Amino acid sequence: MSKPVSSAATDASAVSAVRAYVDAHRAAFLDDLAEWLRIPSVSAQPEHADDVRRSADWLAAHLKATGFPTAEVWRTPGAPAVFAEWPSDDPGAPTVLVYGHHDVQPAAREDGWDTDPFEPVVRGDRLHARGAADDKGQVFFHTLGVRAHLAATGRGAPAVHLKLLVEGEEESGSPHFRDLVEQHRERLAADAVIVSDTGMWSRDTPTVCTGMRGVADCEIELRGPDQDIHSGSFGGAVPNPATAVGRLVAALHDEHARVAIPGFYEGVTELTDRERELFAELPFDEAEWLRTAASYAPYGEAGYTTLERVWARPTAEVNGIGGGYQGAGGKTIIPASAMLKLSFRLVAGQDPDRIEASVRAWVADQVPAGIRHTITFGAPTRPCLTPLDHPALQSVARAMGRAFEQEVRFTREGGSGPAADLQDVLKAPVLFLGVSIPSDGWHAPNEKVDLDLLLKGAETTAYLWTDLAEHWRDTD
């Protein structure tokens, strides 16, 4: 942060060199990407297990051809990941680990695709194929970017120690990812993680995501009578577990739609004024957002905007509720049991273990006499957040701004992802570099990616490695 930014002249020559390289290799880049996209690496469908393995092998071979001295396929009990490494020629350079995934969502022509999802087609500026944006396209721009970086700087190796980890089970919930990272934690060690599996605000508004929410989830079972009992004979005189489950839900939030579980907000990293200003400057259309949410009203924690609520505030949501008779007509019973599935989105500063303890204490306190309960928690995903003034984040913003020729803005992501495992195990900040836009149709028919944006992604990394090496080292 202390070193002055490179001069405008150096910038201009670097930019033209990078663009010249990217332009010259655009066609080959597209051909190679299309070849990879033809492999239907659908991790969720067992009949595609071989394809996921082929996809990993293909990528490892391609990374070697790109120049990575090391490119390995890492087996897991499920689908394989690919690891590649290209050390810098400067031993003191920072180490960066890029994360992406090579598996894709299921896709079939009859789901509503205009063309075969595994036969890439370019229409206008867009490449249509399953995985074009999520995530093969965004992994692939790194191969072009590192070559452009070398060409423009004249180096024989990147300015940073570059590592790549490309998972094969992200679309299946990354069941073996954390184990894989823990097992290889020495080889994956990095000063920063760059996740290329997100997007930006819009074609006209390039943005850098600064964090994702974590998530903890649990199932609560409430048991009343040993079996369903007659609501005429007993109604009004014994506790009803379906009533108790409703009260638990109602007690989740206070009248300001804040989560009312004692201790829930403990440690929460609050939004800074600067972040709130930046979010407020984004061209956000709430009516349009509501249409995306297929919802009929905004609703949430008092004192926060919709974007702040989904990006930066922790939540408690009911994912499922059930108890008693749910078939046609009526059945006059007091049900034996009821259940509730809750998930809590967590933000930086919240610890899943503390949240679990708070929820357990709260439930025990709420459940009335005569109702027995059990709570089962799933494996949590931690939140991650990199402060706006983190030097590596500043480098990403600068590199992207150079590629897009405008100042980039900042967003966050409301969802949760395996990136948090990297942050957690490797103790490294997580940065997000994605160029996909909301209309790319992730997980939907006719997934596509904007080719210009994909090349801007490559261009961004070409500047990024230089910028990181220059600016970050100073603050180490």
Add this chain to the structure above:
Amino acid sequence: MSKPVSSAATDASAVSAVRAYVDAHRAAFLDDLAEWLRIPSVSAQPEHADDVRRSADWLAAHLKATGFPTAEVWRTPGAPAVFAEWPSDDPGAPTVLVYGHHDVQPAAREDGWDTDPFEPVVRGDRLHARGAADDKGQVFFHTLGVRAHLAATGRGAPAVHLKLLVEGEEESGSPHFRDLVEQHRERLAADAVIVSDTGMWSRDTPTVCTGMRGVADCEIELRGPDQDIHSGSFGGAVPNPATAVGRLVAALHDEHARVAIPGFYEGVTELTDRERELFAELPFDEAEWLRTAASYAPYGEAGYTTLERVWARPTAEVNGIGGGYQGAGGKTIIPASAMLKLSFRLVAGQDPDRIEASVRAWVADQVPAGIRHTITFGAPTRPCLTPLDHPALQSVARAMGRAFEQEVRFTREGGSGPAADLQDVLKAPVLFLGVSIPSDGWHAPNEKVDLDLLLKGAETTAYLWTDLAEHWRDTD
């Protein structure tokens, strides 16, 4: 009420005459009842439709043999009912309609029966068979009772105009009963209805039930997003219908466990001090009651005992609740919809139409912006209650007291039944005369009835027709 009670001497001679008749005909009564019980008149099982018809025919023939001048099988779109009539020789006598049912619950040896459920067996003082208590046995004691009444009084016809309506679909929810009653309302017209399809407190504590709760039920559907949406992308910023359904449940009751729907208690007939005293005198063992309820704590409206809560207070119970993902594991969604099945037990003074309007207004008031809702009500059953000082109720209590040689006490019934339709259509008070006891195992394997109690039931009716004719006419 104004006429002096018959002299003790008359009483004693009437009692010995009735007992002599009952004793003399005990064996034949049992043989005939056993013959009827052998017909497996299970209304819920289509394969027994012929048996239900046979049961009706058998009963009509038996009632004719008993002496009823009229005994008809009344067809319905479902199973047939039996109607019989025996006018008094005193044209000014009151008219009494006895209600019971000749269909039975399903039963199979493999459900846990010690003997064939449709091959009656006497073990000790008890007759074991499906329908022994519910309700063939309790219909059948009326045939012996009316003959004993005639024998003891020396009359050629009963002291009251006696009518009998024996339904064939009670165990299937009486789907055609109200239509049947409306269709035949002139022939069913009565000054009082006597329902013989309930029981009494215990073998040692004969009781008369003075009322049943009614019931209204509804299903509420709450719709949020048009489809399930991602709780990461949207969680915390749009209303969740599963949260809304929980809040609706929580808002059903206040902190005193009173129903919090405005207007719900309007018109409620409160318990009198005398009724509360009488209930409190019953030998009620709450721990034992809880075991019957398979429950772990009493719970209910503040200021009322458990018996008062189930017998005399209106309730709101959640019979079913559902929404979102209820399978194994977690699913991080905001569900598109949630639903709630509620039933309201009603007491005298509450009108189901007013309750429906109150519930609709309350739900509309509770549901938050962005959640759409629909409510569907089922057909209600009205409550019925006969005041303790009603002369016909006093007659029942007196007749039963004479048969059991002790003062009878009073109960109510928390459930709801087709009796309310009789009260509603015929505009006649409903009285309950039952001699079954809780251990008889209604709807359970090894259903049985205590033969001594069954004969006490016959004896009660033998006194009752005389008592009613004597005491009730005066107040007409």
